[in-house]
Amino acid sequence: MKLAMATVAVLALGGCATLPALPSFTPFGPPTPPAICAGGGFSIDIDFPSAGRHDCVVAPDTSVVISVDHEPALVEGINPSPWFAFRVTSDAARSLSVTLDYTDYTHRYRPYISTDGARWTALPDTAVTLNERKTRATLRFNAVPGSTWIAGQPLSSSRDNVDWTRRALAGAGFTEVDYGRSLEDRPLTGFVGGGGIDAIVALTRQHPPETSGQEAYRGFVERLIGRNDAKAVAFRARHRIILAPMPNPDGVDGGHWRLNAGGMDLNRDWGAFTQPETRALSTWISEQAGQRRVVSMMDFHATDRTVIYAPPLDSASPTIAFLPALKSAFDSKLKAPPEWSYSHNAAGGTSKGWALEALKAPGLTVELWDHIAPADARALGTAAADALIDYFAMQ
Ligand SMILES: [Zn+2]
Known part of the structure; x- marks a missing residue:
């Protein structure tokens, strides 16, 4: 019966010289998105x-x-x-x-x-x-x-910082790897490059809207890869560089305020590791670091002021003495140097705490002011990269 009706319809259309215009169909205009x-x-x-x-x-x-x-x-x-x-x-x-x-x-x-x-x-x-x-x-x-x-900030979706990092590292001998999948099955993408007996780790966007932290991460990566004096070349020969530009893609693309798709704050999960994003990232960092000395792990965020959360200067890390050097680099190079706040909570679940516990590395939560000018955020990242290169190139 349905077939017969369809045949009749086709015959009827076939008999028309012109098709009637379909209402509200615009073949070449952009589709109107579903409105709220x-x-x-x-x-x-x-x-x-x-x-x-x-x-x-x-x-x-x-x-x-x-x-x-x-x-x-x-x-x-x-x-x-x-x-x-x-x-x-x-x-x-x-x-x-x-x-x-x-x-x-x-x-x-x-x-x-x-x-x-x-x-x-x-x-x-x-x-x-x-x-x-x-x-x-x-x-x-x-x-x-x-x-x-x-x-609320210039939009930057989950692909954006991965694409930016790929472009920034082009030709620098880095390997791109999907080290895991998010809860909603988005790729968790990392980059690793540089050689050597030591390692450095940087990440950003655990918390979705904190894009001024991402801006500092970009300044950091550009300088770490782009500086080309003898010290910088020596630094890259000596250090494996481990980068995680988008550890919470579900939260970022979902317009979340802070959490992943599991409703958890990923930067309180480095310890319990209840979420696939933190499990995969910590495992990948540990594998990439291997037996290397990890000289620092920098996690770029944003909040109501620019502040560095650091472990105490007597922490059990072979590279803890880097922190005063980093502070004096910020103080001498930045027009508005960050505050510093020193503490360690082994059970706090932050990447910073995990870095010290698991890697014996000075983990830093690098917080940029929400409203910092992008150039100033980048300058902080640049100064951090310069401080690392100047301090660790030869030691
Ligand atoms: Zn944050």
């Missing part, structure tokens, strides 16, 4: 990697309220990072008023705007109004015809 809300002539969606976790409503006056929600969480409350990123699709240029509603949390990230998803500009402070408790932020901005993105 829409007003007259515009819609808002979160259908892209690292989008925030939002719902929204449009009022009759076309002002918009967007909820800023965190990931499904087993752990919450440490250093809340209310992340937002959404896209406006508009049929015409229009000015919009969008209120971010953080419920129990407070506004942290300055909004950035982009019309191509790649180049970003901070909204001026005058375009952002907070309520007294800072639990709501109203943004006023101009949407262009087509797409306009708003995000």
